Amino acid sequence: MAWYHRLFNTIRSDRHARDLEREVSFHLRERTEELRDAGMTDADAAAEARRRFGNRTVQQERSHDAGVVTWLESALADVRYAVRSLVASPGFALVAILSLGLGIGANTAIFSLTNAVLLKSLPVRDPAHLVNVYRKFPGDKSPQGNNSFTNPLWEQIRADSSVFSHVFAYGDASFNLAPGGEVRMVDGAWVSGDFFQTLGLRAESGRLLDNADDVRGCTGAATVSDGFAVREFGSAAQAVGKVIALSGHPFTVTGVVDASFSGIEVGHHADVYAPICAEPMLEGPKVLEAHSRWYLFLFGRPKPGLSPAQVDAGLATAAPGIFAATVPEHWNQKNQAGYRNASLGAVAAPTGLSDVRDQYRSALYFLLAAVGVVLLIACANIANLLLARGAARQRELSIRMAIGAGRRRVVRQLFTESLVVAVAGAAAGVLFAHWAARLLVGFILTDGNPVALDLTPDLRVLGFTAGVAILTALLFGLIPAWRATRVDPQAAMKAGGRGVVEGDARYRAGRALVVGQVALSLGLVAVAALLLGSFRKLISQDPGFDSRGVLVATMDFSKLDPSSEGSLEFGSAPADVQAAQRRMVDALRATPGVQSAAAAFITPASGIGWNDVLTIPGYTSPNGRPPMAFFNQVSDGYFATMHSTVLAGRVFTEHDGPGSPLVAVVNEAFARQFFGTRSPLGRTYQTSLGDHLSAPVQIVGVVSTAKYASMSEAPRPTIYVPLGQGDGAGTQISFVIRGGGDPHALVPAVKRTAAATSPSITLSFVTLDDQISRSLARPRLVAMLSGFFGVLAILLAVIGLYGTMSYLVTRRRNEIGIRMALGAAGSRVLGMIVSEAGRLVVLGLLGGLLLAAATTRYIKSFLFHTTPTDPRTLAIAVLLLGVVAMGAALLPAWRAARVDPMDALREE
């Protein structure tokens, strides 16, 4: 019956019920009269009439059958029936619910991570109308240019208020809370006055920073997070008015922000918000004037009624004036011209900022796809179980259909059963996901790299889970239900549920499912094998240095030079700072427990890079593009400390420095790329300095190629220059320190040495091993999880194959019995079953190979030194899956071979 009839019925059901009521009472009256005429007493006649009619209430309800309410009621009855029949076969229910729970749970976990990282809107008022301002220099390839700004640019943009009703600047920061001694860092941010107002946040306690707090020359004030207030002061209320020290400078806590606010940067939970105007207190008086300190991100709310195009147009109109007013004087003419011609624009930014997001986007999408395949395989398993169950229940179903149940009704009943399984699985999955998502964050979260993610399930996650549950129920429930009801009631009843030789055809669907499962598993196993192999290569490669036992201490010397523009991360430090850095190397070498130490601007796998265009006399580029190389600035002793191999010439000595001849050491990749087989020793190169070339730098040595910014990079042509020559390290520099054993043991001594040199030096520590391991977090996560999914896929496929073969053997028991009674040897029966399974497995493997060939190229960007169709890896995957699958088929085959013909036939 069409749904609109039902709906119509509910609406008119009152009239309908009244009609029926009147009709029935008319009928009863007529009947009573008739019986009375035949000689019954009044009372007997009425009773007999009612008895003949049957239970009136039931009849009334039944006639109401067409109504939506009853439809719901019968659905409820279906659910009750489904639950009962599941309870009656707890083995099936348990296997189905558990495997679905795992499948749905894994999907939900990955999705809630994806949601937290990629999709969730900021916990602020009206995030949809928040925009992020970007700048675009001529020649920028990315459509949205770059979204970092300098403070001078920010002040100009704030002054031009043509398009925004509110606009703020945000720069993430890390504050040292300790007034002296050992550092205690807290995540924080420099924010402009309108930060909290633009986001529409309320104060948990006290008041939030506002425009009046952010004026040049301000004193220290800060708004803190609820978590911070509770940690430090016991409660939000108690935090208000307290003074905290940021790098030793007093900041008064104005208030505590709403506890639900987790910051605007996904993965970075700022605890302390300080106004930008207070930066000079920590970073030096000129910091706000720095023209090349790109650290602020600008967000605004467009004035009401402005379209995105109007906002862009308004910003573009204002751009020339804004950039002209802030030209960095120290840039060369060409770059200055580019700066003047830069433009501005804005994009919707409901999800805020995130480093984690850019880093993990593709990985999360990949994992989502992989875990989806696992669920698909799990669904196939359950579909298979249901098929077998449907066959076993054939008698029950044919009876129900014989006594008048419509096919659709029975399908609905069976499908309800699937839905109940799916919902139970989803419930188990949500519990599992809750735990698994946290485990996943643990993968991303590495020492010293706190990632704060809001994993509380929201409507989107719940919707996703519900959608997946229904989808899985459809996937695994519908076909078995339809097939199970495709019975001829008479035939089914006659056969008594078991024939001598069962038709093969009926179980075609089950076989197809197994083939599909094996194919999908092979695809996933191949991908997992590729990723694991690639990860193994990544960690077992020779990085060109020995990271074991090396401590990296990063020190900030900016406090030594109050004239500087704050902590210069790049450029050239003033002579006195350079001298202090040089003295630090010597002091570290003299520190007890230290075997060797050296300074370096860039340490391996830190993710930082510095490259420049070169002019190499005597070298012409084959493609016309100017030669390009990566740079590092290191002190003498660097290559010895890192255990790098010197291949030719010499490395730096303490005599290389300011004032001595300009020299450089290059790596093997550089030598090979620009000089081929000839020796680079004695050759020179020049870099551009503003509008002219630098003085020639002579190459004096060649070292082995070492990993530079990341472990997965291809060899980069690299030039090392000595400390004190040319640009490079600024006031912040790292020291690589090698002791005899555990690098952590060096920390206290290094701290003492630094403090003895100057108490104003701030420093942080990481072991080189940890730094490398941190840089491998993403490939590790992808490899481990896909490996896990691969194992899960094999397991599920093997269970599927085992189940199907066992089922087929059971059904063919009589046939096997007869064969054996007629003289077939057990080994022959074994061969028959194994070859049957083999056919399915081979078909599946072939399909899987096709699938892998078609899809593995999509993971190319995750692979290191591995081609997506690496034949060896694919062969291993095929072999592994094939062997395990055949192993799973052997058990039922063996059981078939041991069938006692007498037993099998006696059962008949």
Add this chain to the structure above:
Amino acid sequence: MPRPKNDVLQGTLAMLVLRTLADRGAQHGYAMTQHIQSSSAELLRVEEGSLYPALHRMEQEGWIRGKWGTTDKNRQARFYTITAAGRKQLAAEQESWARLIEGVGRVLRFA
């Protein structure tokens, strides 16, 4: 449209009701039970309780139409008439019934 043939008992009842209405014009439920009982020489007895729900369902299918009217004893009763769709349904049901009878008969004869 003729319904699929798996609802045997109800199908039979519907066929009998349709036949009755086709033969005797407007009828109320009670009269139908009387007619079916008497014209089957008391062999068939309509389960009264399921008659009215069946009538309502048939009305919804568009095979019959119900209307309140007055009996000769001046009582209010709902009278049903057969529709064109009902006649078509009746023809379909009679044909399949005849086939069933023949089939069953053959089986019984030659079993």
